[in-house]
Amino acid sequence: MPRIQSREIPIALGLQSLPPVLQRVYAARGVLAVDELALQLKGLLPYREMKGIDQAVMALIPVVTQGKRLLVVGDFDVDGATSTAVALRALRLMGAQNVDYLVPNRFDFGYGLSPELVAVAVTMKPDLIMTVDNGIASIDGVAAANAAGIAVVVTDHHLAADQLPDALAIVNPNQPGCEFASKAACGCTVVFYVMLALRAALDKSGWFSQREAPNMAQLLDLVALASVADVVPLDRNNRILVEQGLRRIRAGQGHVGIQALLTVAGREPARIVASDFGFAIGPRLNAAGRLDDMSLGIECLLTDDMNRALDIATQLDAFNRDRRSIEQGMQQEALALLAKFEADDHNPVGVCLFQPDWHQGVIGILASRIKDKLFRPVIAFAADDNGVLKGSARSIPGLHIRDVIDEVDKRHPGLIKKFGGHAMAAGMTLNDGAFDAFSRAFDWVCQAHLSSEQLHQTIDSDGNLSIAEFSLELAEQLRWGGPWGQNFPEPVFDGHFRLVQQRIVGERHLKMVLQPEGSDLALDAIWFNIDPQQWPDQQRDRVHCAFQLDVNEFRGRQSLQLLIRHLE
Template structure:
């Protein structure tokens, strides 16, 4: 592992507006103009810059005039759930009377507006189908709806293919012909922008002359949650959306469902931050889509009754606990496979792992492969593709934990496999899959995604050939530097800044998130005390070099074969400043990401 420090000189304008420490941190994130730190809603890019948004708003306005039937097709993750809840809430406020939604069963229908989902939609007899957080690749499904005389409006943010679906309108900032400045909107951000455009259209037509105009800013709690959950880069436009949503949540002005999930997650609504959304709230929503039915999550977000919302939150919490159990089983099984791979690599390639890891077990749960890929990517610093049987796993199904023989990791002939991948910086995963598909026609059935995450399906008897092809292609696209884990920090922090006030300032200086990372520091410390708390967390008492101050620190999930280490008196820590709020006592705590003797 390499530790690299950011080196960026802040501008005089930046130094005149914030402390030297914050100026250094912001400069390291390519911010030099203090105006970029202004996160008022007035700073959002205007909706008119989105291609097709006027056409989409007019289509919705016509449906309202006729009081036609609208059916929303939502994705089965937190972005899709928040998008669906936002559109239903907004349309209801704007006078639409016939709104319904469906969430495709990820285990039987797959992703997006597939032909199977189109058939389900037609059974509801809609006049208009709206996709949220999906649809940009649903050419066949859209064609089926259009052939039946149903209008189709696509809202999505995923990268399009060479051909767009023949929908009545497509709102997606990543369309090649779209000039919207921020390409990083989440699906819920796209949905929010469409509702802004629709409200403007209805306002101009006098639709609110005799009624109160909807306050769409009240829906920014949903936008913030979906944006953080989907790990889209937090450019200034997204930071505005997230910050405005967080402000409403902290003030208690969020929907009852979010408040209930936050409470069941053991977080403080009044002090909520992006970490709470990403690591506590979003996983509980996502668990429903992974193991059960995301309709449960959408129902929670649509609930206005705190008691009813809490009942949903309790159920989501239980599903998330089951998700964690399944994930633990899969990680243990993956560790065995990786141990075998590593031994093979040691023998054949001089202690080198392959450039990409492709893993499969017959009993792995299709709904959790994405999480497993993410965990293994972090562990081995390799792009990872994890596969499960498409037909074998059912919603809520359990994964067997008994010992398995070698046949369990060999795909059965004739079975369809669903895979989920996560990448490392420098390798665009969707482009990798596109290159494999182009060079090896017929090898992959379907694929899609982003630079850092993608999904695909293929026939089980193609797994071995695919593994070989994707490994060769990854080797062409990666170099040694990309495959070396590099931790980028904001450097050392002066001893006088290691205090509670600094931690509180940094917490409020965000929102932090994808592509706008929370400040991370590194430095050398003397170890005064070390012990294990819980099962595998290392509690430390440390002193910065050159200082007499002692500080609490904690490193989660350490290797207990290595720590505690009484012989280790000096360590280099890569850490974040955190506020430890315990028994109404607020103290500074260092949260250690990496510890090096």
């Protein structure tokens, strides 16, 4: 059972011009002065700090100026799709005529620039390959491209291993020796920075004297979507990118593919916030790569025809509904496996789950759901058509999952065929017959790195609210006070209430009326995805809640609503 605890709030004299609630919210997230909340583009870190960016630009200039053929190799998630779209759109805006993309099908090729994918790329006869959101671990793939006479530029953000690929250029803030301060940049941000540097170099050379120089800010809605959907920490640089992308969409300047995805998700573009990227757009785009081919999602982001975008977005929405259905069945099977663990008195700290018929494209979501339920690091495995086990890992705060898998690999050579990832998520392929041994090794390493205290889930609260602070005005200030996201979480408060009314709506949501203790103020509240075996509970009339202030919109009318995050 999670417990509610108050955040530590440092003194922030530089925030005294703000309302008291906003002062403590920002201070608790490390913002100690008002000027740190300025999210203008002029505050972005300079591209010159990225190691390898000059070499990448030199390789790309002939693609624009001489008509050299470039093949962009992407990835089958949102970050990979948006990275591919940013690269193609930017290069075409600058004048490139021969740019195309190739994204590996998850089921045929797996992740990254593999030798098998290079064999396909060779048939497309590129002069240069550029990876986006992958490549830092593609030692064999880059070697295969080099052997075929095709140079490779790697742009990536995943953590580098001990050996780097022999690429013409590597741009990755997480490679050794890179001084770029935002190590939390997603893959799309990295390629956006490469495009900024390329535009600057072309401008300096006089390339735009005969043609219009593109405004790269028009790509920021794609970068913002990637940053939120890939759940990278929202440091200041990322918050600038996300905020600027959101502003473009709210102003009606977003790409038609994003507008179409918002339409099928029932979201109003003028009022979207960062969480809409994560809960509305991201899952629909990801569904293409999970169940079919991410090329469909990329085409949605590349088209400028609204009718075509709506047609593709409708297909993606259907894929997402299918994905949810598959996921629900897999969750039930996973819970049955966990029940067997308990019956056998086996409660691992690091949990590995496998069913032969699980869907390869959905194991990442399954691992995330079970991780949330158990508050344990979880790896879910599925077998491909050849019986090879592929796993998707999700972690909890305090455990760097890629480093854990690396430690398992070093302690037990021969179990893992390949792996990669970052702090909170990773992927891997196991060698034949290695599942049981890997499961034991993974659990042992997790136990060595996680204390019992770290395994106890907490919900951090920004404190109590006074009766006057339960207001629509404050809810609106908080809504637009972000962007909120990973490592810059939405404000959560807590308090004790009298439970006046409770009823189920939509099968699994608890609609309530709450009264703060010592007050006759009645507040609407909703708790999504409750356990219907426990709620409603007419025996309970006093509750301690962790909640967010939310603006509920119904038939053009706005009202205050509490979004319950935990109740005890």
